Amino acid sequence: MRSRKSLCLARFNSPSKQLPTEHPLNKEILFISDLHISLEKPEITRRFLSFLKDRAPKAAAVYILGDLFDAWIGDDDPTPPNNKIRKQLKHLTNSGTKVYLQQGNRDFLLGNKFCEDTGVTLIDDYLVIDLLGTPTLLTHGDLLCSDDLPYQAFRTKSHTPEWRHYVLSKPLIIRLVMARWYRFRSYFHKRNKTQEIMDVNQGTVINVMREHHCLRLIHGHTHRPAIHDFEINGQPAQRFVLAAWTKDAAEILCWRNSTYQIESI
Ligand code: MN
Numbered sequence: 001m002r003s004r005k006s007l008c009l010a011r012f013n014s015p016s017k018q019l020p021t022e023h024p025l026n027k028e029i030l031f032i033s034d035l036h037i038s039l040e041k042p043e044i045t046r047r048f049l050s051f052l053k054d055r056a057p058k059a060a061a062v063y064i065l066g067d068l069f070d071a072w073i074g075d076d077d078p079t080p081p082n083n084k085i086r087k088q089l090k091h092l093t094n095s096g097t098k099v100y101l102q103q104g105n106r107d108f109l110l111g112n113k114f115c116e117d118t119g120v121t122l123i124d125d126y127l128v129i130d131l132l133g134t135p136t137l138l139t140h141g142d143l144l145c146s147d148d149l150p151y152q153a154f155r156t157k158s159h160t161p162e163w164r165h166y167v168l169s170k171p172l173i174i175r176l177v178m179a180r181w182y183r184f185r186s187y188f189h190k191r192n193k194t195q196e197i198m199d200v201n202q203g204t205v206i207n208v209m210r211e212h213h214c215l216r217l218i219h220g221h222t223h224r225p226a227i228h229d230f231e232i233n234g235q236p237a238q239r240f241v242l243a244a245w246t247k248d249a250a251e252i253l254c255w256r257n258s259t260y261q262i263e264s265i
Pocket of ligand 1: 067104106142220222
């Protein structure tokens with residue numbers, strides 16, 4: 001099997017259409033997801049801070065497609081490294097790079113206060129953007145794992161305003177304990193689930209892409225980085241799965257002038 005890098009090069013040797021877009025054509029759009037930042041993984045925090053400082057300012061926009069944090073119990077949580085991250089994000093958005101943030105299944109309590117503190121913009125899951133001329137569907141990815149019925153039931157419940165209010169009205173210390181409990185429970189539930197159940201359902205992928213009139217989809221969540229080619233109504237379609245960051249490696253999907261490359265940092 002060819003590597004992803006050679007696939008990108010092979011695919012974009014043909015001249016590409018350049019349609020007007022909201023971003024200058026010489027600027028880059030970056031996509032990352034699943035950093036799972038936490039106090040226990042300082043290497044990932046370091047890598048992200050240096051990405052914000054050195055790499056991201058060269059881009060017109062950065063899209064973070066969920067699970068930036070391994071857990072988020074409310075915008076008032078000062079646990080390290082949250083404040084360092086807030087500060088560096090603010091610095092980046094002040095310098096002119098737009099940062100768009102989708103909530104993941106771990107950090108779906110990220111809210112307006114975090115956006116005010118950092119200058120980032122929360123975006124819907126699902127969202128269609130005009131990516132340098134091509135309508136592109138963005139999602140964290142957990143919605144696509146439609147075979148995991150118990151998880152989908154929890155997701156529906158935990159995304160209601162009532163549940164959100166119920167949790168966020170608790171004192172910080174109680175929320176910390178609750179987050180531990182949910183993580184513990186999820187670990188045990190996952191042990192009994194097959195790999196197939198925890199991956200995306202291809203039928204669901206095609207349905208949502210059709211609904212949103214997109215032939216390109218970018219998501220994270222599954223930690224199975226790949227570029228999948230398939231067809232929708234006889235037309236070529238692509239699904240980009242972003243890599244999770246680890247203490248040893250990180251990847252960025254970088255679009256520029258209608259071509260893409262996967263950068264390792
Ligand atoms: Mn996730």
